[in-house]
Amino acid sequence: MICPKCKNDETRVLDSRETNEQRDIRRRRKCEKCDFRFTTFERAETTNFLVIKKDDSRESYNRQKLEGGIWKACEKRPVSQEQVDQMLNELEEKWASTGREIPANAIGEGVMEKLRKLDEVAYIRFASVYRHFKDIETFREELQKLLK
Numbered sequence: 505m506i507c508p509k510c511k512n513d514e515t516r517v518l519d520s521r522e523t524n525e526q527r528d529i530r531r532r533r534k535c536e537k538c539d540f541r542f543t544t545f546e547r548a549e550t551t552n553f554l555v556i557k558k559d560d561s562r563e564s565y566n567r568q569k570l571e572g573g574i575w576k577a578c579e580k581r582p583v584s585q586e587q588v589d590q591m592l593n594e595l596e597e598k599w600a601s602t603g604r605e606i607p608a609n610a611i612g613e614g615v616m617e618k619l620r621k622l623d624e625v626a627y628i629r630f631a632s633v634y635r636h637f638k639d640i641e642t643f644r645e646e647l648q649k650l651l652k
Contacts, residue, residue, distance in 0.1 A: 507535035508542055527593060554605045562605065567592060574615060577630035581623050591618045624650055 505515045514536040523530045529546040554562045574588055595614045599606045612634045619627040628646065637643050 505533055505544060507538065507540055509540040510535060510538040512537040553600060553603070555611065556605055556607045558608060565599075565606075567596070570611065570615070573633075574619070574626075574630070577619065577626040577633075578623065579629075581626050583623055583626060587622060591615075591622065594618070620650070 506513050515533045517531050518534050519532040521530050531544045534541050553565050555565050619630050
């Protein structure tokens with residue numbers, strides 16, 4: 505592991521702990537050259553699947569890309585990093601169990617389902633982009649679904 509401060513590649517692990525329901529390993533490290541201490545996280549890759557886009561093209565699943573979209577919807581909302589991580593972990597386990605390829609609409613619908621339970625404002629924000637709300641009537645229809 506390279507030290508983020510001095511870029512030395514000789515670091516040692518001081519402490520390792522399991523986190524996130526034993527899905528991740530948190531490691532405290534120390535640079536052998538400058539004594540800088542830093543934390544790294546290690547996660548087993550379970551999300552090695554392809555996303556089938558609307559035009560039938562395929563691309564590798566990118567957690568950071570999806571997480572970025574979720575955070576745009578959750579901006580200035582009382583949603584924590586832990587909640588987003590848990591949501592993505594649960595969804596990724598579900599998607600990975602379905603096979604090597606997953607349609608993009610299944611990803612979008614899964615995120616919307618989780619956001620609806622987590623924060624209704626974030627849900628509406630995500631839905632408005634995902635479903636391409638064209639006018640106020642489409643927006644109103646989605647709000648009516650929430651009120652049911």
